[in-house]
Amino acid sequence: MGKDIATREEDYSQWYTDLVIKGSLADYSAVRGCMVIKPYGYALWENMRDVLDRMFKDTGHQNAYFPLFVPKSLFEAEEKNAEGFAKECAVVTHYRLKSDPDRPGKLMVDPEAKLEEELVVRPTSEAIIWNTYKGWIQSYRDLPILVNQWANVVRWEMRTRLFLRTAEFLWQEGHTAHATSAEAIAETKQMLEVYADFAENWMAVPVIKGVKTPNERFAGAEDTYCIEAMMQDGKALQAGTSHFLGQNFAKAFDVKFSDKENKLDYVWATSWGVSTRLIGALVMAHSDDDGLILPPKIAPIQVVIVPIYKGEEQKLQLDERVHAIVKGLKALGISVKYDDSDNQRPGWKFAEYELKGVPVRLAIGARDLANNVVEVARRDTKEKQSVSLDGIEQYIKNLLEEIQQNIYNRAKAFQQDHISKADTWDEFVALLDTKGGFISAHWDGTSETEDKIKELAKATIRCIPLNNPLEDGKCIFTGNPSTQRVLFARAY
Amino acid sequence: MGKDIATREEDYSQWYTDLVIKGSLADYSAVRGCMVIKPYGYALWENMRDVLDRMFKDTGHQNAYFPLFVPKSLFEAEEKNAEGFAKECAVVTHYRLKSDPDRPGKLMVDPEAKLEEELVVRPTSEAIIWNTYKGWIQSYRDLPILVNQWANVVRWEMRTRLFLRTAEFLWQEGHTAHATSAEAIAETKQMLEVYADFAENWMAVPVIKGVKTPNERFAGAEDTYCIEAMMQDGKALQAGTSHFLGQNFAKAFDVKFSDKENKLDYVWATSWGVSTRLIGALVMAHSDDDGLILPPKIAPIQVVIVPIYKGEEQKLQLDERVHAIVKGLKALGISVKYDDSDNQRPGWKFAEYELKGVPVRLAIGARDLANNVVEVARRDTKEKQSVSLDGIEQYIKNLLEEIQQNIYNRAKAFQQDHISKADTWDEFVALLDTKGGFISAHWDGTSETEDKIKELAKATIRCIPLNNPLEDGKCIFTGNPSTQRVLFARAY
Numbered sequence: 014m015g016k017d018i019a020t021r022e023e024d025y026s027q028w029y030t031d032l033v034i035k036g037s038l039a040d041y042s043a044v045r046g047c048m049v050i051k052p053y054g055y056a057l058w059e060n061m062r063d064v065l066d067r068m069f070k071d072t073g074h075q076n077a078y079f080p081l082f083v084p085k086s087l088f089e090a091e092e093k094n095a096e097g098f099a100k101e102c103a104v105v106t107h108y109r110l111k112s113d114p115d116r117p118g119k120l121m122v123d124p125e126a127k128l129e130e131e132l133v134v135r136p137t138s139e140a141i142i143w144n145t146y147k148g149w150i151q152s153y154r155d156l157p158i159l160v161n162q163w164a165n166v167v168r169w170e171m172r173t174r175l176f177l178r179t180a181e182f183l184w185q186e187g188h189t190a191h192a193t194s195a196e197a198i199a200e201t202k203q204m205l206e207v208y209a210d211f212a213e214n215w216m217a218v219p220v221i222k223g224v225k226t227p228n229e230r231f232a233g234a235e236d237t238y239c240i241e242a243m244m245q246d247g248k249a250l251q252a253g254t255s256h257f258l259g260q261n262f263a264k265a266f267d268v269k270f271s272d273k274e275n276k277l278d279y280v281w282a283t284s285w286g287v288s289t290r291l292i293g294a295l296v297m298a299h300s301d302d303d304g305l306i307l308p309p310k311i312a313p314i315q316v317v318i319v320p321i322y323k324g325e326e327q328k329l330q331l332d333e334r335v336h337a338i339v340k341g342l343k344a345l346g347i348s349v350k351y352d353d354s355d356n357q358r359p360g361w362k363f364a365e366y367e368l369k370g371v372p373v374r375l376a377i378g379a380r381d382l383a384n385n386v387v388e389v390a391r392r393d394t395k396e397k398q399s400v401s402l403d404g405i406e407q408y409i410k411n412l413l414e415e416i417q418q419n420i421y422n423r424a425k426a427f428q429q430d431h432i433s434k435a436d437t438w439d440e441f442v443a444l445l446d447t448k449g450g451f452i453s454a455h456w457d458g459t460s461e462t463e464d465k466i467k468e469l470a471k472a473t474i475r476c477i478p479l480n481n482p483l484e485d486g487k488c489i490f491t492g493n494p495s496t497q498r499v500l501f502a503r504a505y
Numbered sequence: 506m507g508k509d510i511a512t513r514e515e516d517y518s519q520w521y522t523d524l525v526i527k528g529s530l531a532d533y534s535a536v537r538g539c540m541v542i543k544p545y546g547y548a549l550w551e552n553m554r555d556v557l558d559r560m561f562k563d564t565g566h567q568n569a570y571f572p573l574f575v576p577k578s579l580f581e582a583e584e585k586n587a588e589g590f591a592k593e594c595a596v597v598t599h600y601r602l603k604s605d606p607d608r609p610g611k612l613m614v615d616p617e618a619k620l621e622e623e624l625v626v627r628p629t630s631e632a633i634i635w636n637t638y639k640g641w642i643q644s645y646r647d648l649p650i651l652v653n654q655w656a657n658v659v660r661w662e663m664r665t666r667l668f669l670r671t672a673e674f675l676w677q678e679g680h681t682a683h684a685t686s687a688e689a690i691a692e693t694k695q696m697l698e699v700y701a702d703f704a705e706n707w708m709a710v711p712v713i714k715g716v717k718t719p720n721e722r723f724a725g726a727e728d729t730y731c732i733e734a735m736m737q738d739g740k741a742l743q744a745g746t747s748h749f750l751g752q753n754f755a756k757a758f759d760v761k762f763s764d765k766e767n768k769l770d771y772v773w774a775t776s777w778g779v780s781t782r783l784i785g786a787l788v789m790a791h792s793d794d795d796g797l798i799l800p801p802k803i804a805p806i807q808v809v810i811v812p813i814y815k816g817e818e819q820k821l822q823l824d825e826r827v828h829a830i831v832k833g834l835k836a837l838g839i840s841v842k843y844d845d846s847d848n849q850r851p852g853w854k855f856a857e858y859e860l861k862g863v864p865v866r867l868a869i870g871a872r873d874l875a876n877n878v879v880e881v882a883r884r885d886t887k888e889k890q891s892v893s894l895d896g897i898e899q900y901i902k903n904l905l906e907e908i909q910q911n912i913y914n915r916a917k918a919f920q921q922d923h924i925s926k927a928d929t930w931d932e933f934v935a936l937l938d939t940k941g942g943f944i945s946a947h948w949d950g951t952s953e954t955e956d957k958i959k960e961l962a963k964a965t966i967r968c969i970p971l972n973n974p975l976e977d978g979k980c981i982f983t984g985n986p987s988t989q990r991v992l993f994a995r996a997y
Contacts, residue, residue, distance in 0.1 A: 043579055043636050044572045044624065052567035052652060059568065075544035076551065080536045081626075081657055081673050082595075085602070087535055089612045099602040103574075104614050105626065106598045108661040110577070110591040120581045122596050122623055131614055132536065134573075134597065134626075144535050154848060160544060165573055165657065169600040181573050356646060 046180030056313035082132035091265035097232020176293035184288030197281035208253035217421035223476025235259035247449020249502035255285035305370025321378035455495035457488035538672030548805035574624035583757035589724020668785035676780035689773035700745035715968025727751035739941020741994035747777035797862025813870035833898035947987035949980035
């Protein structure tokens with residue numbers, strides 16, 4: 014019964030892929046590195062997008078839409094940004110196909126339709142957006158600009174994984190313009206808080222907020238803030254980033270404003286984004302060997318009801334009662350599916366919704382109806398209980414909140430248990446090889462040491478946590494003096 | 506005062522462009538044929554999208570997401586579709602840039618990163634989707650598939666116009682799969698009705714529902730249904746299409762299902778779409794020489810309130826009363842903006858919101874407050890009236906409904922007035938050259954005649970209206986016998 018999925022212990026990576034594919038979130042596609050987001054996965058993304066979109070609007074942002082393509086000359090204007098993304102750029106060079114004279118009915122690229130200037134498919138939109146902002150900004154009165162875009166972007170990755178790293182992915186990218194450095198930094202930090210709030214209170218994924226080292230910064234940023242999550246295999250996952258871009262893009266695109274004293278200055282910028290990668294984080298943070306476990310607050314289906322009956326008469330009796338429950342749940346804002354399809358048996362349905370991570374399952378049969386009860390199964394703990402039908406709607410509403418809290422607590426306990434201190438190189442490597450997780454360790458602050466550690470231990474500095482306590486120590490690798498611990502991990 | 510826009514009489518085309526750009530809907534971009542949708546324009550699109558999305562879900566559809574790129578070999582599989590779009594395809598040929606040795610700091614396409622197979626940027630997604638459906642469909646139990654996608658597509662148009670025809674545009678494309686021809690045809694017609702409902706009852710744009718002639722069909726379709734709107738310059742605009750694709754794509758991608766009797770057959774398909782082009786239709790259907798006129802039901806701002814005051818004390822008094830009005834309006838689900846910015850004078854604001862097409866403007870000063878009244882100006886008729894503040898919220902709610910109805914009625918009257926009959930070629934051409942509009946005329950039913958008429962009169966058959974009455978007559982061009990009139994027009 015149910016679909017065959019690998020266990021985490023057997024093959025963690027296969028387990029993840031099985032959950033994504035067999036849990037109906039996504040599929041591979043015919044295009045290298047690109048995926049198809051299936052209806053169930055897309056419904057999850059829609060819920061996540063809608064919550065984030067509300068948060069963005071509540072913090073004063075508006076949505077807009079900028080072109081998919083970036084002319085090469087614009088793309089290369091901010092040199093660090095261009096250099097950082099050059100190796101991953103899909104490039105449009107032609108604008109027409111024509112009949113292939115050698116293969117009847119087939120097409121070829123028309124060599125006469127070569128673009129004068131190649132177009133980069135956006136890997137990120139700073140260039141095209143700052144080139145646009147140039148036309149929108151003259152004076153301090155035009156600032157701030159608080160704009161977000163929901164879009165697809167393309168980064169030609171060599172090794173892809175469903176949701177976690179795909180050539181094309183869906184995301185949002187905020188791009189704001191400010192009159193002062195302080196305001197831009199405040200915006201950068203505000204959006205980091207929005208992301209952390211979303212990750213913890215909606216996705217139930219605890220995160221560590223921090224700032225990246227120069228090595229790990231976004232290409233073209235002065236500072237990159239991030240939220241880092243911990244997966245069940247002890248690897249870290251960067252779940253969102255917020256960048257203070259200084260005046261780099263304003264200088265590259267010559268975007269100046271006149272302030273109240275009529276002095277000209279370059280505009281200050283931020284950008285920030287999260288993507289469908291969050292779905293990967295969600296899957297790996299909560300799920301178990303029986304399938305997905307989705308947080309109730311963003312689950313596409315929060316409650317599924319499976320009827321158990323023999324014959325049409327029993328079915329009709331159940332229908333009547335269940336329709337009332339469905340109505341009651343919907344009135345409480347709960348999304349519910351009554352699966353009375355007759356082409357699968359209840360046991361098959363149980364396994365299916367377990368696999369899909371539906372938080373609460375109700376099963377109800379004729380005897381339950383007679384006893385005025387229903388069997389309530391929660392996905393997170395797999396506990397089943399017979400519950401009175403009186404007040405069942407409120408019971409379920411409370412239960413959903415409890416499940417949301419429980420899976421957060423579980424993930425939080427796991428995260429806390431996977432932050433270890435290491436004071437020697439041997440300890441550091443041993444921790445990485447056995448337990449994994451975040452390793453809090455001293456580092457001498459140089460990019461060289463960071464590179465060496467990455468090379469030898471396959472671990473990167475995930476972040477310097479916000480409000481990190483100062484502490485004298487010695488770098489685990491070089492023994493040089495250090496003033497604070499930073500968080501290392503192997504990462505997705 | 507206000508921004509300088511062309512009048513319709515002076516230069517209709519410039520008037521349209523002025524409204525789009527100065528009304529803050531969109532901007533040109535650095536990419537040939539691509540536009541930037543500005544926050545105000547995008548908010549309008551979000552409202553339209555949300556209503557349509559609800560309609561699609563209410564008719565049983567789910568959203569999903571498919572790749573942006575289509576490998577050339579898939580793209581060319583359905584030959585008619587491929588042939589129809591080949592001339593407009595942006596093609597990705599390389600996946601990497603590298604430093605240009607001849608231009609320090611600049612980039613060039615890396616010739617070593619040439620794709621083995623070129624990727625077409627989707628101009629429409631039938632190919633990639635039907636290639637995916639092949640993996641989803643085995644039996645009649647897997648049908649129907651009712652999927653929609655919100656996405657960007659690219660068609661390399663030589664002559665572009667903001668919203669109406671851009672190289673990249675945003676749209677939705679529904680792609681459904683069915684076990685029978687009848688079911689697919691019913692779906693095609695259902696979605697046409699959804700589009701007509703949306704156009705008429707939300708956009709306030711009356712449309713004629715019909716079917717295209719074979720010449721004007723979507724490439725790869727068996728039948729194309731459409732809604733056709735009439736613009737103020739007498740030109741028609743195709744506002745949405747719904748295609749019955751027969752088994753063409755199923756055959757091209759070998760998508761078969763076993764029916765209840767276990768017989769294998771090809772799957773039946775539909776596709777249907779509307780795009781950001783609808784915004785162009787909206788602008789041209791309702792607006793006047795002072796700016797946009799937006800239908801209240803989808804306007805980003807339904808009501809704007811402008812305070813008129815001298816000194817801080819008056820301002821504070823107004824604020825208190827206005828905040829109560831704002832709260833009352835929001836409680837009725839009305840979107841309202843209180844523009845109390847002090848860097849522009851009231852007259853400037855009046856012109857600005859007129860230009861932006863905000864349906865209702867309230868202006869309130871100290872004397873109004875003393876008299877317990879407010880000046881209410883409606884954008885559609887430009888009438889102003891002093892209205893009691895008692896019950897002002899309900900008054901405005903009713904007024905918004907009245908405006909919605911009024912602009913629909915106005916557009917409907919215009920449309921009706923622009924459907925003319927022509928029985929001779931001279932009459933036909935004279936009507937096109939003077940009044941424009943739809944010309945109802947006999948046609949001999951041949952593709953040749955249709956082509957000739959298009960060549961000589963620059964008019965196309967917009968559609969054969971649904972439930973078209975049969976009527977014996979003679980083709981206006983050839984004089985050959987005809988059984989029904991069809992609708993011709995010059996079109997966008």
